[in-house]
Amino acid sequence: MAIDDTGGGESDQVNGGGNLTDEPVRVGEYTWDDLRREVHDGGRFDRSVYLGFEPRELSQRLEDAASAGKTLQAPFEEYLDPTTTPVAKDIYTWEHFKQEYYYEDGSLPRDSDGEVIPFHESEYLNFDPEHTENRLSAAEDIASELHEYVDENTVDVNPELDEDEFFSTRDGHTTVVNRYDLEKAVPQSKKSHFNELERYWVNKPYACVIIFHSRKENEKKYYVIEPYLTDIEIDLREFLSGKLKTAIKYSEDDVIVQGTDADRAQVIQREAEQLLSRYDLYNGSVSSSDEESVLGQVKELFGIESETQSETTGPLSGISTRPEPAILEDDDPKLNEYQVEKLLYMLKRDFVGYARIDGVKHDINVEDISCDGYNSRVFVYHTDYEQIISNVQHGEGELDDFVVKLAQRSGKGISKRQPQVDATLPDGSRAQLTLGREVSDHGTNYTIRQFKDVPFTPIDLINWNTFSLDEMAFLWLCIENNKSLIFAGGTASGKTTSLNAVSLFIPSNSKIVSIEDTREVELPQRNWVASVTRPSFGEDDKGDVDEFDLLEAALRQRPDYIVMGEIRGEEGRTLFQVMSTGHTTYTTFHADSVGEVIKRFTTEPINVSKTLFTALDLVSIQTQTRVDGNKVRRNKSLTEINEYSAENDEINVRDVYEWRAETDEYIQMGNSNTLEEIKFDRGWTQDKLDEELFKRKVVLAYLIEKGLNTYTQVAATIQAFINDPDTILTLIANDQLELSLEDLREMESVKIDIDPEKEEMVPRPDAPPEMVEETKQVLDNAQPLFNTYKSRETPDIVSALMDDSEESADEDSIDFGQFVPKAGAEADSE
Template identity: 60%
Template structure:
């Protein structure tokens, strides 16, 4: 006999019972194991895997310890369940913390990378509240625009937030309910003018606010909006009224260079600095896309309509946009392409870390530009021409006068003695236009030491070369894939520069966008010198100094530099002194790479300080003190280096590769043997 759990006597257990009970238990365990495996598979298929090494709790926690507005839940809602089993997370970062973040995935099924913008998910009632409040705010904002002197974004945001707060209080959406109140549902129902369905399936009568709240609100908050709901509503309303609506998060992504939507029912695409072209999860509805493009044009001060369906515009943040409305000139309908404006320019160190140029090439460009040699950067679309021109402009000494000419402001220089000129389209047909010719004519009277022209597109190139041939050092960009194409297009119609005049140019850098190890990269394919005009053969003599070799992804010096020889002649330097000048600049650049000094303000300060006092900077490098002294070096009277620390912190600057780090270390080792001792001892030139 045996007793049960409460001490009662039970029946005598028969020997035959034991194997039967064991078999049942085994079957139950097996069934439970299968159910557990099925549940695990279900969970894995319906949730995204977290990237190894990512502390997700920390990612979704604010500095004050509270949760971010956008959370893991919003990420799960943003990605379709059918996609989740096939996605591998590559990168995750905030673009508008705590409201919006980006995740870059690789799809194992489709073997492509995808860009997901994740924003707070709204319930049905929250979406309808947002629509109602947006309608009310639209009137308020229009009134504020009409009555104010202008709209600069900051004022607009303040108006939106103040009016939103007023609206929420006016309709008792954030107050404690009084006795007998119907709670939030009743308040919202009356506020939205909802009525019972009369059975005919028709819409609400015109004249009401026309939005019917859903009863889903009862499941979460039957009384008032909680703080999180208010935060989500405030985010979307300021995003739409102050920012760039659906693409606002993408616009804030410093790693994105271009944003485009190719037509109705098309997703938005981005060009990402690290991942190349990516499809996004952002889509516009047909009417919404039309309205968005019209809004972009209006914000840019341009008009777009069916009569004038295409415009080139400059957005308030400086980005360049090409806008097309409707199907008149585009089969797939309304589309846009936005070329992002970089708040903080890239530097020569960024170009070296990207391996767009080598340290040797960058040192040569430095010495050449510092000594008034003209540079033309050529390449195809998205090859990084303007980025290189902007970075190379740091090599212009602060003691010189600079004038820049652009149709859209993209160049940024640290020099105080800088006139930044921008073309202006006519306000009416045929009148008041200020084009490149007008600005070039004015430049002659401004007497610059260096002239920067954003891009040569047509006949203004002839005037530019006339200025170059009269002694004005010029730096510009041009759309061409080779030096031969540059020569052909400049010396034939419509630009039609004479071949003798073309030799006023010193250097041509040909850039290309290519693929290395599956990554989209930019490389300087050749660095070429324009030597002389051969009258007998009627041709311009050119010579490559550096070439990029695709098979090794390395730069090789292939010829002597006549530009360096001219500099040595003009400065009265021996060959040894020339090599030392080149090496000293290479050492400064290598120090910045090796020590991770890549911020715009720090690089600009180091470069300008060297050109003002080389022995002092080399002494700081030799003693390992340059990095700590950079804040003091920014205080040159002729230089204005004012960069917002928060903006700099979000700049998408590259890390040097192991090969670049080794190259920088080798340069510093050579300097240790041949250069540093004399500067540690306090010697100078």
């Protein structure tokens, strides 16, 4: 530091005129004169130029610097602390290292003589520090080789997915199925060209599905990931399976025959525990009742209620150990908790579930499951990816046994004498089973049409653009007013899906009888008799209950609506006879056009007379097609069946709506005589008809615009509107509908209590942008209607539905005809 000595001259400041550069600078001896002689070029010497501040500020600046030094010392020490500063490139320095391994209480270490112990970097590195760059270069090469090896031997997963979170339970513990099982499920030869597209749980924590794209084969793959079993575990599963078959065979437990799947699972659980204990394979407990514990997860899977609930659960013991050969050599002779959990899942999957395809059966995105023969891979029809090959495969003997088991569980017999069977599985899915090579060159095969526990709704059909908003409002009014309808189309064109969806428009105060040979129809109304045909037990037809018998019985049950799953033959003639007596009827039929529907019904083998055919009101033609390369379902046309012309011997029809493929839009083709009939039957004016049609359109638009698309929300709203339109419109006008929907679970005439977990898995579509715009326009047009209801107050839906008040809104001043398609005779006159 330069000393400001103004009292001395130049001779006093420089001792003997020596060279300043020859001697080191010592504190207190370097003065301003020294600085001036060394760096100043002449002229006035301004000290502030060299200091950067006025010399009189020096004392204050030193005090400030001392204070700042103390302030910076704490973060510096924290920086040096290895517990707070992680090792990272360009951050961890030798000073960090010294603080952690060299210094003693922050000071230089000394030996017993008090001498400082020198710090030699090579002692800690075990090599000369000058070789560090070479060492790092070699390490980089090794790391690169290791990375390539890992890349070749592991699956390319979605980089945006947090795998730790995906393979974790709600308590943060590792799921039974995890990344290890994923690596084991994908063959080594395929890992280098598989890219993950999507993954999701189908039976957490035991099974998930991953959709891969093969770059090499340029096709998609459907992989079910389940717990991987070692050879020892596979042998143990086979051993336990054999013992369980014997134990169950001689069991006196009634649930084996009469119980539910959950009851049977409990028996498997109990017997398996006893076997593990008897053979001294496991001494732990698997009876914890928490839903994330070992047994608790299995109980949750099969719907078994737990008696007690523990507050916390721990991870499965043994789940961190990977069963590789090197580890198994020193493995414990007893099973750990993780191994027991895997075995219990596999045993229950095989005995109570659907064996190898159990994970696929749990996938709500799968519509069809098919196996084409021995040693053939199972194919699935995925909602998003269509037909896709899976990693599931049956052996020859295993496939025979599996198909026989499916038939038995469906109450059917299958043998080489009767090698083909149509069956309905316990969960409602429809199966076509073939045994052996008698009628199939590739051997035993099966096709399963999945049954959805939670049906789709009219809102889903609109969001998929299967129907337009106007069409759905039109169908609602027609169905509510007892107009008969047939959904016709090809295979997988969405006939039954549409039938189930529009069934929500049937009033809950109506009695419904359904007739099917395999269960496909699912209705929410409780006053519903679900009839199913039954073949005879012998070689003759004695004891056979067919569609004719069920139709005859249905007429004695005084139904308001008759729903027939599908017309295939002569039963169609009986159905039209029932229709002509005034019973509203809905069914599906295989035909690609209205003309083909009429032709097939009015000729052999159905042979309905043309005069009788006019008892039908509407035909909806469904089709499966492609739009922008995506496979979609569309309503090709919505056609009215009018009168029979005896002069021309033909049935007059009129298209009300038609789908235009080039624009993917629906066009109103003509005015509706069906609406004219409704107007006449109800004694409505044209304005009243327009109003009723518009109100239904508004309700549907509101549900779409607000995203209220679950089965419970849609069913509750529609049924409540049918019972009391003013209440629902009041709630909509005041934007209170969503808050009130929960009360509708109390409606006893409609079953709308859907399992939230199952509902969450339903792949419901979001409204496309053009539909969102249309619904906003509809709701804007409805503002005058909403204004008439906003002044009304309804505390909740249920109490409102029981209110017999005749209060109604003043709607006379609103022209509803400008918001809905023109219909009826008055429209024809315009």
